[in-house]
Amino acid sequence: MMRVQPQENTVTTLVAEAAMAPSMHNAQPWRFHFVTAERLLRIRADTDRAMPRSDPGDRALHIGCGAALFNLRVSAVHAFLEPHTALLPDPRDPSLLAVVRLTDPADPAGTPSDWELRRLHPAITRRRTSRQPFSDKDVPENDRASLREAAAQEDAVLLFPDRWHVETLIDLVRDAECRDLVDPEVGEDMTRWTRLGSEADSAPDGVPEYAFGPRRRDGKAPVRDFAGRRPVPNRGSAVFERTPLLALLSTRGDGPADWLRAGQALERVLLEATLAGLSTSLTSHPLEHRELRLLARDPISGVGHVQMVLRLGYGPDVPATPRRPVHEVLTID
Structure with missing residues (x-):
């Protein structure tokens, strides 16, 4: 040929x-x-x-x-x-x-x-990253099984932790947020990559203000507030889910090759979730602090090294973020 x-x-x-x-x-x-x-x-x-x-x-x-x-x-x-x-x-x-x-x-x-x-x-x-509230509707087990299999096909593990460990993960997010507030240098990266005002409509990268989602008025969903303490005109607040569905994506090793495999597994899971009609967002906040990342692994059924925390559920359609x-x-x- x-x-x-x-x-x-x-x-x-x-x-x-x-x-x-x-x-x-x-x-x-x-x-x-x-x-x-x-x-x-x-x-x-x-x-x-x-x-x-x-x-x-x-x-x-x-x-x-x-x-x-x-x-x-x-x-x-x-x-x-x-x-x-x-x-x-x-x-x-x-x-x-x-x-x-x-x-x-x-x-x-x-x-x-x-x-x-x-x-x-x-x-x-x-596929979209959604920082909007999700409903409290449960995700069927057959969809969860498909997502676990998607991760396994890329040599990773996707675990849906029990409610008690979900509470631990939410506490870790809050801990990470508090650490960021007392260390102004940590916020430099987020400030560099967020787009406010007219820049939100023209920048080819970063997180534009229309993708921030509303401020959390109530609920426990771990959603990073990209606005921080900066005002965003006409941005409202909303009630988020009380019992968010979280998943932990892990790999056996923790080196550059493992991180690349984790990325492939992550995207395979996200695409599979998109086809299943699920909304998704990613929560890496507690994983950015080494000592908190060690606590993110489920001590009972967790394996390897946690590379990403996913939030899944049913939410409204959101616009795409820009691309270069x-x-x-x-x-x-």
Whole structure:
């Protein structure tokens, strides 16, 4: 069979969909480089978008890039390409997080694993991070089982903790919030990546004020208030869920490769949740403090290292947050 090079517009589409992934404060800390002759797409960390105060080890940066990598895999299979992925391929170049070789599939119809990835493709553009109140309607066990299986397929574990540990997680969030208030340097990252006023309508990255959600008047949902003490005109308050459904995403190890796997598992779970009609948000706040992160693991059934806390439920539709133009994140040789 003759090898056909992926066209430039195909690669552009792959990267545009990869970049729909979530990242801490929507910093979008990735860059892509496509080597046409080798059909090789390199994913690099954009260290200019790192967060030294709240993510000093770049764990969250790796998770965000891992989520983008998963979207890329889904998009490639949807385009009838076969993505062969290697994580951290060059120990001498730690900012090179992954390489993906795009080949023609041996079977154009694809394998069962290809079908599973292709099924997730519509969710890439539909997925949102919602900081709105969710209803207290319970998520059925079959949907929870599908989310657990999604994480397992990416070598991670998704655990729905018991109510008593949910209360512990909520307390950890409050503890993290209090620590941030007494340490003004910690707020530098959030200030850098939040967009207020006219900037909210024009900035290609960060969290715009329309995505802050209302202030919490009551309820226990762990939702970070990106406004902090800054006034946001016409922003109301609302009652959030009293018994939020939280899930812990964990990996066995806790190094850069594990963080990239966690990002892929996270995005697979989020896309699966989107197809199930669920709203989602991410709560990394207590994980940004080492001593609190150790307490986030469920001491009874938890395993490994907690990489993300997810909040799931049924909520209203919310607008997408902005994305950088593809030409800013992709180079083609």
